[in-house]
Amino acid sequence: MNEMKFALLSVTYSGLFYAGKPLSLEEQIYKAKELGFDALAIETKRPVASPLDLTKADRTRISQISKDHNIPICAIESLSNFTGRCMEERENNFAMMRLVLQLASDLNVNLVKVFAAWPGIINDEHEIAIYAPYERGSHYKRLYPEALRKWKHAVQGIRALADEAADLGITLALQNHAPVLTPGYEDALSMLREIDRKNVKLCLDVPLFYDRQSDEYVKESVNKTAAHIVMTHYGAWNFSQADNGEVIQDPAPSFGGQINYKAFIEALQENNYGGYLISEYCLPQVKNHEIAGIEEVDIANKQALQYMKKIVAGTR
Numbered sequence: 001m002n003e004m005k006f007a008l009l010s011v012t013y014s015g016l017f018y019a020g021k022p023l024s025l026e027e028q029i030y031k032a033k034e035l036g037f038d039a040l041a042i043e044t045k046r047p048v049a050s051p052l053d054l055t056k057a058d059r060t061r062i063s064q065i066s067k068d069h070n071i072p073i074c075a076i077e078s079l080s081n082f083t084g085r086c087m088e089e090r091e092n093n094f095a096m097m098r099l100v101l102q103l104a105s106d107l108n109v110n111l112v113k114v115f116a117a118w119p120g121i122i123n124d125e126h127e128i129a130i131y132a133p134y135e136r137g138s139h140y141k142r143l144y145p146e147a148l149r150k151w152k153h154a155v156q157g158i159r160a161l162a163d164e165a166a167d168l169g170i171t172l173a174l175q176n177h178a179p180v181l182t183p184g185y186e187d188a189l190s191m192l193r194e195i196d197r198k199n200v201k202l203c204l205d206v207p208l209f210y211d212r213q214s215d216e217y218v219k220e221s222v223n224k225t226a227a228h229i230v231m232t233h234y235g236a237w238n239f240s241q242a243d244n245g246e247v248i249q250d251p252a253p254s255f256g257g258q259i260n261y262k263a264f265i266e267a268l269q270e271n272n273y274g275g276y277l278i279s280e281y282c283l284p285q286v287k288n289h290e291i292a293g294i295e296e297v298d299i300a301n302k303q304a305l306q307y308m309k310k311i312v313a314g315t316r
Helices: 026-035 055-067 085-104 144-167 186-195 216-224 259-270 294-314
Strands: 006-009 039-043 073-077 113-115 171-175 200-205 229-235 239-241 245-247 276-281
Touching: 006 026, 006 073, 006 294, 026 039, 026 055, 026 294, 039 276, 055 073, 055 085, 073 085, 073 276, 085 113, 085 144, 113 144, 113 229, 144 171, 144 186, 171 186, 186 200, 186 216, 216 259, 229 259, 229 294, 239 259, 239 276, 239 294, 245 294, 276 294
Parallel strands: 006 039, 006 276, 039 073, 073 113, 113 171, 171 200, 200 229, 229 276
Antiparallel strands: 239 245
């Protein structure tokens, strides 16, 4: 059986969602090792890891530090949006994605995560970053021409990017994230099939199933997509410690229930998944009705990692 490994996603320490300074990629490599992660995944946004800011020297240095500390960079994660209404928006997105592919190539990373669409981050209007509003949708909704237009733009855009990625030996991982893709796995799998490129795979995240968390549905999702899954995320934002010291899962902020990580990981192991479980903290860190500091992010990461490692060990 393949061994699953754990990675930290750099947005966690980007300074966007807590009170305090961002950690550089070098500092995040040290942080990943300190917390017990096996790797770092880099999300390509400012202020930490935009391809616009990372010079050739930066990229060489980051690669060397990663190697020296045995914390590989397991993936580059983009904030792509292939569905813009205006031609210039789509062209700008494609230009950005070329920079992302080049960053991955310079860092010797062969896996780049993409969104079909992404609403964006608003980081200069409030005390802390927030997500731009978007329609999260339900797993069943009637499709109108506007939705079909966005779907087709996404398929065409990812196809074109996949062809360029193939020349660099890079695989794209389509994440099952709204908007355009509805909660669950079905839309992501359908889009993957329509894109029809060998180097396009899936990033399947069970938190994005929202309330579709039954054992039956979660296991079905993995069984139907196992041949395509190359990465997955879990959220570090809904765990706490009970009085007896046990780490427990709190209600997920997206739907108020628990995320069925146990069934999900069990199904991944049954299908011999040997990739990374990537931890992210990408929501405002609030404690006692105040924006909390980086120390609370550390606590959340430790608790979530402990919880997830226990599940992995228990379902082996």
